[in-house]
Amino acid sequence: MKRWATERQLQDLLCELVRIPSISGSAAEREFPKAVAGLLSEMPYFREHPELLRSHPAEDGRELVTALVRSKRPTSRTVVLLSHFDVVEIDCYGEWQEHAFHAEELTRLFYDRPEALPDDVRADVESGNWLFGRGVMDMKCGLAVHMSMLERAADGEFDGNVLLLAVPDEEVNSVGMRAAVPVLTAMAEELGLEYALVLNAEAMHRPAEDDSIRYLEKGSIGKALPGYLCYGRETHVAQPFEGLNGNYMAAEITRELELDASFCEEVDGYLAPPPTNLIQSSLMTSYSVTIPYRAVAMFNLLMLEKTVDELVAPLLGVAERAARRIEERFAERVKRFASLGGADRPDFKVKVLRYEELLDIANRTFGEAQVKLAIAAAAEQLPPGADDRQAAAAAVDAIALLCKHLAPMIVLFFAPPYYPPISSRNDPFVNGLADRLSEYAKERHGMELRSNSHHGAMLDLSYVGSEEAAASVRQLAADMPLWGERYSIPFEAMEKFKVPVMNLGPFGKDAHKWTERLNRDHAFGKLPDVVAYCLKVVFEGANGEK
Known part of the structure; x- marks a missing residue:
């Protein structure tokens, strides 16, 4: 029986993840991987294949989690589902601070006191379709949706391998993702995986104020x-x-x-x-x-x-x-x-x-x-x-x-950090996939899903592959104090990890603010369906490839 299949179940999972106050650099951030691994270990698939659910140390002792569900039909074709589980501070919540990690409770408080909210937030509260709390959109909703994709993969819904990757420290130095790149290349060799796409789940960047439009992004600034x-x-x-x-x-x-x-x-x-x-x-x-x-x-x-x-x-x-x-x-x-x-x-x-x-x-x-x-x-x-x-x-x-x-x-x-720009905007596979997702979103949900070349903020996708010339890498190393001692980027491993990228995440507002909020209808209904369709399109023809 699936635990994260319905909209209510997904919201409950998200609220459970949000209750862990995994602020970047905190003790809770270090404990969070255990919670994710614990939840995933209860899946029948990982009871049968515990070796495919792993924790990996980063350079500072924090951990990242990988969870691989293999297709029931042998194939090497694999999609990496990427998310981060650290969140930013909550000082800005003021009198609401003790409720910041209790999403449903905070939402009720805001609904009961709309006069305490800015005008634009009050309008969203009156719609009744928003969930408030630190991390609901940035980005534990993405992690929750990806965990639900693992359940569906274990149930045989996809004709390819699905690899969940959840990392710490995206909000500061991307310690987790920089450690993940060599982990993923090693896993590909060990387990015979061919990465077809890295699909990130950061909340979409909104270049326009039209709330009816949704976006996918083909890269990261x-x-x-x-x-x-x-x-x-x-x-x-x-x-x-x-x-x-x-x-x-x-x-x-x-x-x-x-x-x-x-x-x-x-x-x-x-x-x-x-x-x-x-x-x-x-x-x-x-x-x-x-x-x-x-x-x-x-x-x-x-x-x-x-x-x-x-x-x-x-x-x-x-x-x-x-x-x-x-x-x-x-x-x-x-x-x-x-x-x-x-x-x-x-x-x-x-x-x-x-x-x-x-x-x-x-x-x-x-x-x-x-x-x-x-x-x-x-x-x-x-x-x-x-x-x-x-x-x-x-x-x-x-x-x-x-x-x-x-x-x-x-x-x-x-000074650190450095995020290389990346975009698959010229990749025919990604462009074709984006077109099909847009068509599907329109036909199935009446939703306009537009494509952008880049997400408007820094993402861990920056470390997928390397488009930097050797001269540029040398320049960075030469002019960055303590390079190789306190900070480095795994450019050599990135050269082996050149994979198309896409960001397909929830619709939310006010990231890093005390009014951070998530659109429920999109997050728990439309988004999981579009992500599942994305996986099915990527895996078309995967059976028997290798």
């Missing part, structure tokens, strides 16, 4: 996190013209790069959002009356097709323009101060370097051993729980402190 280490000159605050404030330098970088539309790519009518600042702070560790002469700024930069080697030149251009503005504005301020009776000051020039260049100068000047010791000492000074962004900034700062003779300077580097 890419992301880089360029950073600028701004090293000025130290001085007492009573003598500010004797130095150069790192915070001011970072502000000019932000002024130059923030929302710069020249970085926006357009592909098939989809326009990538412009860059925006994510981190900007002084690197001084305590208060003093020395000006904060070292600072860092990091930016979210989204790409549709560009690779790292294509980003470096325009990012250096940002630093060069900011450097010239710093020099000019400083000179203007000095001149104004001198006109009031203050002392004049000599001009200076701000150098612009890449991290690779700074590291090379440091190694040649001080020796690799001393440079490594400086980086290690900086790492030891990081606060407990410091993340990869802090570690990267600390490493660049440590080298810049060694090379203080180069100051003032701006150093371009890349």
Whole structure:
């Protein structure tokens, strides 16, 4: 008897998954795989084939889950159903925080107090067709639907193999998916699998506000996190013209790069959002009356097709323009101060370097051993729980402190994470599949299902295959501090995992907000049917292939 076949059963499964508060990096996130494996182990299929239900460790001890249901008719053709089970924080829920992981309870509270909700949310509440709670759309609904597909596969509904993959840490560094790629390539060799499609279940991106339209996406937008280490000159605050404030330098970088539309790519009518600042702070560790002469700024930069080697030149251009503005504005301020009776000051020039260049100068000047010791000492000074962004900034700062003779300077580097852009928009198989899904959705459900080339946010699909040229990979490694030590991407394994991709997920609104909500009719009725049809189309002709 199926446990996740009806709309009510699927909603109950989702609510059970949501009740586990698997915030990224939390103890609950580490425990979540056990809960998923426990639920799946109760299926008769996995009682008979326990070796096909597995947990795999990621580099930091968190685990991902794979569950393979083989077709009753021998075939190698396999679809990977991808989802993540971590969620973002719940601080934004305020007075509702204790209810954030109890979806049905929170939904009832919102229905009882519509006056406490924003107008657009109140309208959805009045429709009676929405479920609220952290993770209902991003993305435990996708996991629930995929678990129901495993049940249907075990019942012999599909003529191909279905492999569920549930990973942690999608919301932060994609530790889970980066670990999953070599796992999947090893499983393909061990079990004789041929991957035909990786089907992700992230909530669809809505480029239009028309709630009647649904979307599937043929790829995922890419992301880089360029950073600028701004090293000025130290001085007492009573003598500010004797130095150069790192915070001011970072502000000019932000002024130059923030929302710069020249970085926006357009592909098939989809326009990538412009860059925006994510981190900007002084690197001084305590208060003093020395000006904060070292600072860092990091930016979210989204790409549709560009690779790292294509980003470096325009990012250096940002630093060069900011450097010239710093020099000019400083000179203007000095001149104004001198006109009031203050002392004049000599001009200076701000150098612009890449991290690779700074590291090379440091190694040649001080020796690799001393440079490594400086980086290690900086790492030891990081606060407990410091993340990869802090570690990267600390490493660049440590080298810049060694090379203080180069100051003032701006150093371009890349911090984790990096998401390569990916799209199967030119894949005839994916395009044909998308057309058939659209036709089916219209005929069966009266639903308009449109195709987009990319999902509008970062997805774990970025690590399926590698479209990066070797030169771009080398550039990323050269300009990312601690590459291969604290952070890396399995490009070699990705080369073996070149598989068509698609995202087909639920319809929801307000991801990462306290009003996160899921459309019930689509999530528990139409979506499972369309996903099942997708699998049937992919497996057409699979019998007897191999």
